[in-house]
Every structure is written in C-alpha cells, then in structure tokens.
Amino acid sequence: MKRKVKKFGTALISLILVLLLGLGNAFAQPTALEGSKPNPSKEKTPSAQLETSAETAVLLDYSSGQVLLDKDMHKSRPMASVTKLMTMLLICEAEAQGKIKTSDKVIASEHACSMGGSQIFLEPGEELSVKEMLISIATGSANDSSVAMAEYIAGSEEEFVSMMNEKTKEMGLKNTHFSNPTGLPIENHYTSAYDMAQVLRECLRYPLFREVSSIYEYDLRGGDFKLWNTNKLLKWYAGADAGKTGWTNEASYCLAASAKRDGLRLVSVVLGCPMPRTHFQETIKIFNYGFAKYKAVTLAEAGQVVKEIKVDKGIEDKVKIMTKDSVGVVVPKGQEKTVQGNINLPDQIDAPVKKGQVVGQYVVNKDGQEVLQVDLVAAQDVMKASPLKLLNDMLDRVYSME
CATH class of the missing domain: 3.40.710.10 (DD-peptidase/beta-lactamase superfamily)
Known part of the structure; x- marks a missing residue:
C-alpha cells in the first residue's frame, strides 16, 4: 500500500512539473524573441503572389x-x-x-x-x-x-x-x-x-x-x-x-x-x-x-527642367535646374493620391556652375514617408563673371536704386 501511495505521489509531482513547464513555455512564447526587430527590407519586398514554374x-x-x-x-x-x-x-x-x-x-x-x-x-x-x-x-x-x-x-x-x-x-x-x-x-x-x-x-x-x-x-x-x-x-x-x-x-x-x-x-x-x-x-x-x-505615378520625366535659380557672380544671372532621372513611383491602383513631391533647392548658387552639377533633390513621399530621392542638376554651364562684368553689374544696381 505504501509503495502505491509513493508511486502515486511521484506521478502527481511529475504531472505538476509538466503543467508548470507547459504554462511557462506558453507565457514565454510571445517574448521568446525579445529584443529582435522585424526586417524592414523583407517587409517591403513582396513575395510571389502568383504561382510560377520558374525556379x-x-x-x-x-x-x-x-x-x-x-x-x-x-x-x-x-x-x-x-x-x-x-x-x-x-x-x-x-x-x-x-x-x-x-x-x-x-x-x-x-x-x-x-x-x-x-x-x-x-x-x-x-x-x-x-x-x-x-x-x-x-x-x-x-x-x-x-x-x-x-x-x-x-x-x-x-x-x-x-x-x-x-x-x-x-x-x-x-x-x-x-x-x-x-x-x-x-x-x-x-x-x-x-x-x-x-x-x-x-x-x-x-x-x-x-x-x-x-x-x-x-x-x-x-x-x-x-x-x-x-x-x-x-x-x-x-x-x-x-x-x-x-x-x-x-x-x-x-x-x-x-x-x-x-x-x-x-x-x-x-x-x-x-x-x-x-x-x-x-x-x-x-x-x-x-x-x-x-500604376505609375510620374512627377517629372528624366531631364525635365523643374525650376530656375539665381547664380551669384556668374556670366548668367540664372541657371535652369533639371531632373537627373525620372521622378516617380509605382503604387497599387487606387493609391495614386498618397504620393507627393517636394523640390529641395537653394535660393541661389555661386558661379562657376558645371552642367550636370548636383544642386538639390526632388523628394517623393508616400503617405508622408520618403520613398524616393532624385538628384536635381544644372542644365548648363555658367562661367564665373569677369571682374569688369561684376563691376558693371554693381553699378547697374546702384543706378537702378536712384
């Protein structure tokens, strides 16, 4: 009789330990990877959503x-x-x-x-x-x-x-x-x-x-x-x-x-x-x-002039600014209005300016988050003005104030 009670007690203790371990694991599972973060690149890259026989x-x-x-x-x-x-x-x-x-x-x-x-x-x-x-x-x-x-x-x-x-x-x-x-x-x-x-x-x-x-x-x-x-x-x-x-x-x-x-x-x-x-x-x-x-949302084509800015001390007063590449993103159909573009350029730049020189960026946002940045470049060369031209420009400004 004592042997049966002892076996029953041992079995009961084992069962309680198993239940406790099981409950511990159940509560631990949500935090088993605590400290790890989702991989944003994997989240942003869609997996195949249709079957293909290609490897x-x-x-x-x-x-x-x-x-x-x-x-x-x-x-x-x-x-x-x-x-x-x-x-x-x-x-x-x-x-x-x-x-x-x-x-x-x-x-x-x-x-x-x-x-x-x-x-x-x-x-x-x-x-x-x-x-x-x-x-x-x-x-x-x-x-x-x-x-x-x-x-x-x-x-x-x-x-x-x-x-x-x-x-x-x-x-x-x-x-x-x-x-x-x-x-x-x-x-x-x-x-x-x-x-x-x-x-x-x-x-x-x-x-x-x-x-x-x-x-x-x-x-x-x-x-x-x-x-x-x-x-x-x-x-x-x-x-x-x-x-x-x-x-x-x-x-x-x-x-x-x-x-x-x-x-x-x-x-x-x-x-x-x-x-x-x-x-x-x-x-x-x-x-x-x-x-x-x-659907493609195109804000500007490659090589499109988007603005003119002033040039200080140049033979030309202004320089045209164009996109280096096309400015646009692809969105699921129906989400076209979630895309906005912003042109980031200084008010003026100093001469000399070289054609293709990066001057600013065209930034594209979707749902308020930046998704694309395209360089804005000078559309032509602007050489530095000679001292004589700079003097004439200064005199013109002085006379125009009279």
Whole structure:
C-alpha cells in the first residue's frame, strides 16, 4: 500500500512539473524573441503572389527599381544566353563613351568563329560593323559575334570577362559572376533574377540597346542571312520592347524582358523555367499581374527642367535646374493620391556652375514617408563673371536704386 501511495505521489509531482513547464513555455512564447526587430527590407519586398514554374523570378518597376514580385530573387543560377545582356551593356557603354563607333569594322578571329551554339557562322577574317555584330547578338543570340566584340573592345575574351565582373562589382551585384561573354556552359558562371533585372535596367538607359533589342527580324549580309529575334514577346505581348532569352540543359529556359504600358515600364526576369516556351508564358503571367495591380505615378520625366535659380557672380544671372532621372513611383491602383513631391533647392548658387552639377533633390513621399530621392542638376554651364562684368553689374544696381 505504501509503495502505491509513493508511486502515486511521484506521478502527481511529475504531472505538476509538466503543467508548470507547459504554462511557462506558453507565457514565454510571445517574448521568446525579445529584443529582435522585424526586417524592414523583407517587409517591403513582396513575395510571389502568383504561382510560377520558374525556379527564380522577379518583377521590378524600371524607373525606381521597386520590387513588385519576388520568388527567390537572390538565388544564384546559370543563365545561359541571358549573359549577353552584360555583353551588350559593355558594348553600348563603350559606344556612348566614344571608345568605339557603330560604323567601326570588326574582323572575326578564328577563336570567335569556333564558338558553338547559336551563331551567325562568321568566317575567320570576315568583317562586320559594330552595329551588325550588336544586332546579331541582340536578335540571333550569336555566340561568335559576342566573342568577336569582346576581343574588339578588350583585346581578348579573357580581358572582356574581367570587365564584365568589374561592372558587376561597380553595380553592387552580389550573386553574379561571369566566366564568358556568351552563356555557353562553363564553371563559375551564374546570376540571380534580381541581379539580371538590374543589368537589364542599366541596358535600357542606352538608346542603342533599346534600338537593337526591339528589332524582330533583320537581313544580314545584304539579305543572304535572315535573323529572327529569339525574344518572341516582341510579337506576342503588347508593350514588350526589349530583353534576352537563354537556354541550356543546365540553365533550362530563361528570359529577361521589359514591357511598357500607360507610362509604366516593368522589368521581369525568370530563370529555370522547365519546358520550351514556359519562359514566355511565365513572363506574360508576371507582366499581366504587374500591369493589372500597379500604376505609375510620374512627377517629372528624366531631364525635365523643374525650376530656375539665381547664380551669384556668374556670366548668367540664372541657371535652369533639371531632373537627373525620372521622378516617380509605382503604387497599387487606387493609391495614386498618397504620393507627393517636394523640390529641395537653394535660393541661389555661386558661379562657376558645371552642367550636370548636383544642386538639390526632388523628394517623393508616400503617405508622408520618403520613398524616393532624385538628384536635381544644372542644365548648363555658367562661367564665373569677369571682374569688369561684376563691376558693371554693381553699378547697374546702384543706378537702378536712384
């Protein structure tokens, strides 16, 4: 009998301890992460709100870079010929800087002509212009043209790849590394949907890229060789005007694309789509989502003059101030009135003033909180006035007071 009472007492004590521990844990759960704070970046970045078969995907507003949809957008993956966006970016950049001209003749090397995969079948010693090479890359995804241009710009394919990776660092891309300018399978060659969206955004800043990327068909070599753009969205989707496709066994089907409707330009990247044409289908689905849900609120276009301010001791009394980039944000439809803009500028600045000099900021607020800041710059040079002009100006002011 004593043994039973002892066992019952032991069991009762154990039960009480379990209940106490359970209650302790229950009360402790709300403060188990006490001292930690929500990650604001994660809260502001929307996760995928629609199903997509892509391994990784992202949808951005072109102007602000605002993320509108995200499915593992920072996950690194091979990207096949989407690589050529960086190749084309460096070509367009070199042309804009005056280092090359679109009319320059490029001679194809044996190495460039040895590339497999998609190509325009360059012959060693064949000459094409920079623009023809660029069109071949943009439309026909030509590996031989990509390497020929890499050699023309940097002297060798290897040096051009170094330039690609330097540009990656300059742009702050964290999940991208290039090992060739083509996207042909090779080790240590990868990107993320987010990084490649940034590359496409940068490409779109160049009129030359927009021109060649929008070409759907092109007659090369006087019409002897027909090029058809691999980006079928140019024909299939209203507003699509730029992008680059890619496919290898390792990368599956990939597409970076841009489309514009009603003042809203969206940039989409899908990597690792499983079947033929699914990269187009998924991109259309993502674009439809973006255009249906969001609206662009544009306060000023890039390069728009927004004000004039006084210049002290300059040969001109005033200087025009313009926006460096477009000023606008994307908001869910129906929230357009929550956006306000403020121009922050000094009353006057001292000469000399250089064109492009940052003078102030255009600040955009949504619901009273700052969401965007765009530099305001001088629209022209204003040289410092000579001592004689300063004296004349002073005398004019004196006489005008009489």
